[in-house]
Amino acid sequence: xxxxxxxxxxxxxxxxxxxxxxxxxxxxxxxxxxxxxxxxxxxxxxxxxxxxxxxxxxxxxxxxxxxxxxxxxxxxxxxxxxxxxxxxxxxxxxxxxxxxxxxxxxxxxxxxxxxxxxxxxxxxxxxxxxxxxxxxxxxxxxxxxxxxxxxxxxxxxxxxxxxxxxxxxxxxxxxxxxxxxxxxxxxxxxxxxxxxxxxxxxxxxxxxxxxxxxxxxxxxxxxxxxxxxxxxxxxxxxxxxxxxxxxxxxxxxxxxxxxxxxxxxxxxxxxxxxxxxxxxxxxxxxxxxxxxxxxxxxxxxxxxxxxxxxxxxxxxxxxxxxxxxxxxxxxxxxxxxxxxxxxxxxxxxxxxxxxxxxxxxxxxxxxxxxxxxxxxxxxxxxxxxxxx
Amino acid sequence: xxxxxxxxxxxxxxxxxxxxxxxxxxxxxxxxxxxxxxxxxxxxxxxxxxxxxxxxxxxxxxxxxxxxxxxxxxxxxxxxxxxxxxxxxxxxxxxxxxxxxxxxxxxxxxxxxxxxxxxxxxxxxxxxxxxxxxxxxxxxxxxxxxxxxxxxxxxxxxxxxxxxxxxxxxxxxxxxxxxxxxxxxxxxxxxxxxxxxxxxxxxxxxxxxxxxxxxxxxxxxxxxxxxxxxxxxxxxxxxxxxxxxxxxxxxxxxxxxxxxxxxxxxxxxxxxxxxxxxxxxxxxxxxxxxxxxxxxxxxxxxxxxxxxxxxxxxxxxxxxxxxxxxxxxxxxxxxxxxxxxxxxxxxxxxxxxxxxxxxxxxxxxxxxxxxxxxxxxxxxxxxxxxxx
Numbered sequence: 124x125x126x127x128x129x130x131x132x133x134x135x136x137x138x139x140x141x142x143x144x145x146x147x148x149x150x151x152x153x154x155x156x157x158x159x160x161x162x163x164x165x166x167x168x169x170x171x172x173x174x175x176x177x178x179x180x181x182x183x184x185x186x187x188x189x190x191x192x193x194x195x196x197x198x199x200x201x202x203x204x205x206x207x208x209x210x211x212x213x214x215x216x217x218x219x220x221x222x223x224x225x226x227x228x229x230x231x232x233x234x235x236x237x238x239x240x241x242x243x244x245x246x247x248x249x250x251x252x253x254x255x256x257x258x259x260x261x262x263x264x265x266x267x268x269x270x271x272x273x274x275x276x277x278x279x280x281x282x283x284x285x286x287x288x289x290x291x292x293x294x295x296x297x298x299x300x301x302x303x304x305x306x307x308x309x310x311x312x313x314x315x316x317x318x319x320x321x322x323x324x325x326x327x328x329x330x331x332x333x334x335x336x337x338x339x340x341x342x343x344x345x346x347x348x349x350x351x352x353x354x355x356x357x358x359x360x361x362x363x364x365x366x367x368x369x370x371x372x373x374x375x376x377x378x379x380x381x382x383x384x385x386x387x388x389x390x391x392x393x394x395x396x397x398x399x400x401x402x403x404x405x406x407x408x409x410x411x412x413x414x415x416x417x418x419x420x421x422x423x424x425x426x427x428x429x430x431x432x433x434x435x436x437x438x439x440x441x442x443x444x445x446x447x448x449x450x451x452x453x454x455x456x457x458x459x460x461x462x463x464x465x466x467x468x469x470x471x472x473x474x475x476x477x478x479x480x481x482x483x484x485x486x487x488x489x490x491x492x493x494x495x496x497x498x499x500x501x502x503x504x505x506x507x508x509x510x511x
Numbered sequence: 512x513x514x515x516x517x518x519x520x521x522x523x524x525x526x527x528x529x530x531x532x533x534x535x536x537x538x539x540x541x542x543x544x545x546x547x548x549x550x551x552x553x554x555x556x557x558x559x560x561x562x563x564x565x566x567x568x569x570x571x572x573x574x575x576x577x578x579x580x581x582x583x584x585x586x587x588x589x590x591x592x593x594x595x596x597x598x599x600x601x602x603x604x605x606x607x608x609x610x611x612x613x614x615x616x617x618x619x620x621x622x623x624x625x626x627x628x629x630x631x632x633x634x635x636x637x638x639x640x641x642x643x644x645x646x647x648x649x650x651x652x653x654x655x656x657x658x659x660x661x662x663x664x665x666x667x668x669x670x671x672x673x674x675x676x677x678x679x680x681x682x683x684x685x686x687x688x689x690x691x692x693x694x695x696x697x698x699x700x701x702x703x704x705x706x707x708x709x710x711x712x713x714x715x716x717x718x719x720x721x722x723x724x725x726x727x728x729x730x731x732x733x734x735x736x737x738x739x740x741x742x743x744x745x746x747x748x749x750x751x752x753x754x755x756x757x758x759x760x761x762x763x764x765x766x767x768x769x770x771x772x773x774x775x776x777x778x779x780x781x782x783x784x785x786x787x788x789x790x791x792x793x794x795x796x797x798x799x800x801x802x803x804x805x806x807x808x809x810x811x812x813x814x815x816x817x818x819x820x821x822x823x824x825x826x827x828x829x830x831x832x833x834x835x836x837x838x839x840x841x842x843x844x845x846x847x848x849x850x851x852x853x854x855x856x857x858x859x860x861x862x863x864x865x866x867x868x869x870x871x872x873x874x875x876x877x878x879x880x881x882x883x884x885x886x887x888x889x890x891x892x893x894x895x896x897x898x899x
Contacts, residue, residue: 126527127525127526127527127528127529127530128526128527129523129524129525129526129533130523130524130526131521131523131524132520133519135517135518135519136518136519137515137517138515138516138517138518138772139514139515139516140515141515142515145517335753336737336740336753336757337757338733338734338737338757338760338761338764341733341734341736341737342730342733342734342764344733345726345729345730345732345733346726346729346730348729352724353724353726365723368773369724369725372726372772372773373726376726376730376769381764384760385756385760
């Protein structure tokens with residue numbers, strides 16, 4: 124736990140099957156004009172929309188609807204949301220949905236009153252926010268991104284073939300989030316599994332770096348074990364409340380800055396996955412799953428001790444009689460078995476990636492230091508080839 | 512992870528050997544009148560006092576000194592602190608010290624403007640705060656209680672032979688805490704070890720309950736492993752920055768509500784330990800250490816599966832060929848070995864507890880439900896006898 128850092132996470136969480144009952148009290152802190160942001164309409168089919176509208180109306184709020192947030196929110200949709208927020212001078216953006224919807228709500232919250240192109244300022248140039256920020260609250264209906272308790276916001280520009288995430292500060296984090304595990308029961312299995320892998324990979328991205336002994340790595344292992352355990356139950360019985368609640372809670376803590384403390388990170392699986400997303404519009408978690416095994420096998424020699432520790436601590440591999448390299452490989456093999464068990468996509472081809480796209484995807488992949496191996500453009504192409 | 516709960520922890524943390532450099536920015540948020548609360552003067556010997564005073568003076572603050580906070584802050588000291596805070600109408604209480612000092616600062620923060628006896632209102636009757644609260648910030652110099660990021664505040668009334676902790680809400684938590692691991696280098700070994708055991712026991716108190724599968728238990732195991740690992744290094748080399756920083760970070764997360772989520776708890780080791788403290792004024796962490804093994808052996812049969820899991824997950828005991836009872840016992844044996852290694856007090860007699868005190872201590876022990884076994888008064892006497 125070396126180096127200097129600060130920790131501040133003011134998001135208030137309400138968790139449990141009664142969590143929505145705390146929304147009225149939270150709404151008291153904001154003005155009457157609420158922008159209700161949501162996705163493709165599944166919340167209308169499962170009753171969550173009606174429940175939320177009832178609370179808003181009972182609280183005397185004027186509701187401005189902003190539906191149609193897509194799974195990879197586009198810069199065009201962002202411009203539309205900014206217009207709605209600005210024209211109606213909204214006091215609060217209430218995002219009802221998964222990570223895409225909440226990411227998008229944060230994008231609107233910092234962009235609505237931005238007096239230049241927010242895509243350029245906040246995504247291409249990654250500048251700090253210096254304009255009015257509209258507060259965001261969330262009602263989470265799909266689990267994975269951790270967006271309910273962080274400042275992350277990923278926006279896609281299909282024309283520029285770029286999918287960029289900006290991690291904003293604590294002034295952009297949701298003020299409150301409503302986490303009811305039952306709201307996730309009706310998420311289609313493909314999305315559920317993609318979300319589970321997204322959680323797991325968030326943890327891996329922060330775990331596989333460094334050589335010092337660090338409390339964050341122990342916490343990361345704990346979250347991975349809980350995710351693996353709960354995921355095996357959830358894929359068999361999506362309505363297992365205990366499993367879904369543990370997954371929901373793990374997702375939040377996997378990406379709210381805690382387990383990154385004292386760590387350098389390069390987030391390369393996400394960088395490659397996001398580039399695939401910009402080219403194919405594939406589901407985020409599945410893009411991560413498709414490139415993970417080739418990527419981790421590629422960097423394993425540079426972080427052998429950590430991969431061996433991963434095998435023992437997370438997968439309960441009996442590593443005593445193995446060499447470090449054998450133990451490390453056994454850990455990845457156990458991870459692969461689990462990925463097959465829960466049914467993630469293991470080949471990028473299934474996501475629509477073609478041989479012809481590889482140079483373009485590699486070119487759209489941001490390359491960072493901080494992990495066990497800083498990748499070159501050529502190595503990304505190699506990993507992508509293996510992922511097909 | 513069943514049940515409903517909320518999570519809100521607004522304390523801002525600055526961590527690292529450069530952490531004090533963030534104090535000036537935090538001070539900007541408060542008025543000019545700062546009450547500086549500290550203990551017996553060790554901060555004057557190690558230079559922390561001078562460093563903090565310099566920052567306060569440079570920030571143009573008027574400083575009102577409130578020294579002499581004892582390791583078990585008394586109700587008399589509380590009344591004195593309230594007088595200083597009220598008479599000088601202070602805008603901020605800056606606590607420089609360990610858990611006792613910060614606990615006490617929180618007590619003053621809620622009590623200074625209370626218009627009845629705060630001991631009766633906030634400790635004996637445990638009421639919610641309905642008066643003005645003076646904000647608290649902390650500079651941590653001793654690790655263990657987690658007071659730097661929670662609402663806990665323990666006050667001792669020697670006349671009434673009562674030591675009572677009130678866990679206040681997030682409006683009483685420190686607004687910010689400065690965590691520099693180097694500030695803990697000069698803590699005497701006895702206090703360091705007591706603090707380490709305090710951290711470990713905070714985790715145990717939240718871990719040993721329930722039968723469901725819960726992310727909180729995985730996180731608890733992670734923190735225990737990190738504490739055990741770092742403590743073995745720190746007792747050999749108190750100036751090992753990595754070990755001291757991991758201990759500091761574990762202490763904060765062991766008791767800031769995270770690992771209690773979804774759990775029932777009875778905190779019985781603390782309840783007995785606090786009663787011992789009220790009778791003997793012994794160091795808090797050592798009172799916990801002295802009663803822990805008798806207590807856990809006593810409740811083990813009621814939570815056998817969890818104790819067996821503890822053996823494997825925390826102590827790496829190879830439990831495959833053991834019965835559950837054997838595994839459970841092996842876990843406690845491993846814990847005992849570790850307690851001996853780091854040098855905690857294992858017998859209450861060493862703390863000044865006598866046979867004659869046992870009935871009184873048992874009578875002063877609060878008894879709660881929530882763990883594996885709700886204790887009777889007679890069982891507390893039995894555990895205390897074994898602890899002698």
